[in-house]
Amino acid sequence: MAESPRHIARRKKQASVTSRERMRGKRAARALCVFIAVVVAFAAGFLVRSQTEFVASLGFPLSAGEDAAGAGGATKKTTYDSAAMRVSEVEDLLNTSSLDAYDVSTAANGMLSALMKATNDPYATYFDPDRYAKYIKETADRSYAGIGVLFSDYNGRAYVVDVFEGSEAEAKGVVQGDFVEAIDGDSSHEWTMTEVVNALARDEGESVTITWMHPVSLDAETGSEFTTTLTCRRFEEANLLTSVVGDVGYVRLRQFTQNSSDLVKSAVSSLTSQGATSFVLDLRDNPGGYLTQAVDVASLFVQSGVLVQIETVEGTTTKTASGVTVTQAPLVVLVNGYTSAAAEVLAAALQDNQRATVVGETTLGKGSVQVVRELSFGGAVRYTAAYYRTPLGHDIDGIGVVPSTVVGPSSDPDSDTQRLVAIDVASSAADAQDALVPLT
Structure with a gap:
């Protein structure tokens, strides 16, 4: 039985729809295959690129960020973590592509100054050759x-x-x-x-x-x-001043020079012979100086124990008492906001070892050590190489030494309240010590 024209038209239409759906399916399948191939290629490429030695063996160049593995597995610096390599990259570009020249000294001075400031070390400084020559100037007359x-x-x-x-x-x-x-x-x-x-x-x-x-x-x-x-x-200002106030020997040390411990030792012995039974060591306005002298002065009063801890990149070391003291009499250390560096070390050493009462104001908090290193191409850099800590491990830098008896400066220029309080504390300590001496 022959199909009617309507049925033939309907069958052709259905065949056409089926053909179009089949073509769309093939195109979708091809697109999916391409997508999967891209993903696999990306993953494989990432995996291969992460194996720097393998990539290098294939002859592909490595970028600075990828060349991180050196001989023996040691990590090399890259432009991501080395200022020198970043500068070197720019310098190479200028040398090979720029028509303009630059002055090496001017460029280096600016970059090195910026590098030192970027350390956030307030004492870090670059000295160009001219400035360094003035920095190390020495006078024959001391x-x-x-x-x-x-x-x-x-x-x-x-x-x-x-x-x-x-x-x-x-x-x-x-x-x-x-x-x-x-x-x-x-x-x-x-x-x-x-x-x-x-x-x-x-x-x-x-x-x-x-x-x-x-x-x-x-x-x-x-x-x-x-x-x-x-x-x-x-x-010709004297570095050390002494006096006797009642039964208190008063010693003022301006700064720690090469003979400070000898001066203090002689002063204490002399004041003792004059009847002093307690002492005030005045370190107000003392900017510090030789650390060795501060340790030696502390040893005059502390028989044994740690006097200061010194932290460097190599670890922490200590300085201890020498074992030879000049007196066991009560001691008061007088400080203020300008007591600094080695003077703070001395005050902290006597305080932590419970050898002295600290009177006055919190000290400056300069508990760091700076060194100057010459450079092969001229000039030098100064930077912080160590920090002082108290015998008990407390920070000095940025904090200072806090007195046990706080006394501010006097508003009357003719009256030294801090000195008067320190002398009174020392005298009371001597009286208390005398009261403990057993009667015979």
């Missing part, structure tokens, strides 16, 4: 020649610790805490203590112009500025 000011470093900047009484600097308004901003108009860099002292070691009668910055506090980076022209002359 007596103080200058303007009548004692300087120290705070965060790498020179500031005034003490102004000598009767000096021209005192008369012209220089006060404790002032920072040096410029000397003879040179404000090209921040002045360190060593640079200031060297710049002021001049011939008798020579003048110097200094710009000072008077901040609200030592941590302030700005403040009012003023300029003075001062005449340099020699100052």
Whole structure:
């Protein structure tokens, strides 16, 4: 029986639809296969690229970030973790592609200065050859020649610790805490203590112009500025002062020089012979100095035990008492906010060993050690190489030594309240010790 024209048309239409669906299925299958192939290729490529030795054996170049494995499995620095390699990459581009030249010294000075600042070490400094030559300047005469000011470093900047009484600097308004901003108009860099002292070691009668910055506090980076022209002359200020107040021997040490322990030892012996039964060691405004001398002074009062811990990249070491003391009498250490570095080490050593009562204000908190290293191409860098910690392991840097008896400075310039309180504490300690002596 023949199909009607309507049935034939319907059958052809259904065949056409089936054919189109079959074609769409084939195209979808091909697309899926391509997708899977891409994924597999990507995964395989990632796997192969992660095997740097295998990739290198195939002759493919490795990028700086991929060439991380060295001989023996040691990790090499890459442009991702090495400033030197980043600079080297740019330098290579300039050398091969740029039509302009650059001055190596100028470029290096700028980059090295920026590198030291990026360490966040406030004392880190790059000295170019000219500046370094001034930094290491030595004078044959070791007596103080200058303007009548004692300087120290705070965060790498020179500031005034003490102004000598009767000096021209005192008369012209220089006060404790002032920072040096410029000397003879040179404000090209921040002045360190060593640079200031060297710049002021001049011939008798020579003048110097200094710009000072008077901040609200030592941590302030700005403040009012003023300029003075001062005449340099020699100052023979005694590093150690002594007196007897009642039965208390008073010893003031300005800074730790090469013979400080001998001076303190002689002073204590002399004061004892004058009837002193207790002592006050005044370290106010002492900027520190030789650590070995601070340890030796501590040994005069502490018979045994740790006096300071020193942390470096190689680990922690200690300095201990020598075992030879000069007295066992009660001792008070007087400090203030300008007591710094080695002076803080001494105060902490006596406090932690329960050998002395610390009176006054919290110290500056400069418990770090800086070193200067010469560079093969000229100049030098200065950086922090060690930190001081107290005998019990407490931080000094940024914290300071906290007195057990807190006494602020007197508002009356004719009355030294801190000194009076320290003497009173020492005298009371001597009376208490006498009360414990058994009667015979």
